[in-house]
Amino acid sequence: MTARRLHRMRQTLEHRQPDLQVLLDQVHKPHNLSAILRTCDAVGVPRAHAVSRHQDFTVHRAASSGTGQWVDVQTHTDLPAAIRTVQGAGMKVYAAHLSEVAVDYRAVDFTQPCCLLLGAEKEGVSAEGAELADGHVIIPMFGLGASLNVSVAAAVILFEAQRQRLAAGLYEQPRLPEAEIRRTLVEWLHPRIAERCRNEGRPYPELDEDGAVIWQPATS
Structure with missing residues (x-):
């Protein structure tokens, strides 16, 4: 020591940043989960919420380089319960979801208490999650691909949240x-x-x- x-x-x-969190709905691939937790640690997200059908919620230490253990993972039985927990703590839930009401992720004020909802690797955010979320965000893309890998999307959005919070001075004093x-x-x-x-x-x-x-x- x-x-x-x-x-x-x-x-x-x-x-x-206790009022910046992540909610993972059926994100069960260990390498994606580990990469997301690594990003959470990097930007100062202390807690990730997880809803999964899988009883064993595994983190790949190789992918997270050991940083996954520094982020608290709170599991939930279902998505509505998880969203109620987050919203009950005063955070708005923004789903990474393509819809008619979705806005550019950079247009969201991430200095306010908020939680990023990310859906399963193939299906994305469920209809239930999209309905319960307070808003939808998208990452503009100009290629032939329709979407980014879930861990890459998480990194892009969370580092924008970090940029905004740095500019607002939210990292200057312990929170x-x-x-x-x-x-x-x-x-x-x-x-x-x-x-x-x-x-x-x-x-x-x-x-x-x-x-x-x-x-x-x-x-x-």
Whole structure:
């Protein structure tokens, strides 16, 4: 454990954007999922929501270069429940979906609380998802292909969101509560200790300046 590693992790958490999230509906190919999570980490998206028929939601570490583990993935039983969760948290849901009401993705104000809805690799966003979304966005294309790979589309749109948020100064100050940053640092640096604390109902330990656990003396 080094102070440099602790500093890098804390800096990462201080750039997280809690009101910018992603919702994946039936995106089940591991390489696509991993690539999307890698982009989420890169732009500061702390959480991805996932709806999948597959019980095992697998992340390819090779494709995500290990970054998939830094993004929380919350699973949902169905799409309406997932969308209600996101909208209930005050975020608008924008579906990457070609329709008569779709707008250029660059025309959306991504500095506002929002969540990007991405559909399955072949089918795209479902009719149900398109109906429940607050808006539709498209990436203008001038070639013969009808669409981009879902992970590529996610990267294009999320980096536009990052560009807008950088210009608005949303990365300049931490947007996560300090208590959440400390809790997450323990989970990232000491996952086994964090799991043990959760199982035993005990608070997480404090960390020293190098990221090592500060053990408190046992009380009789």
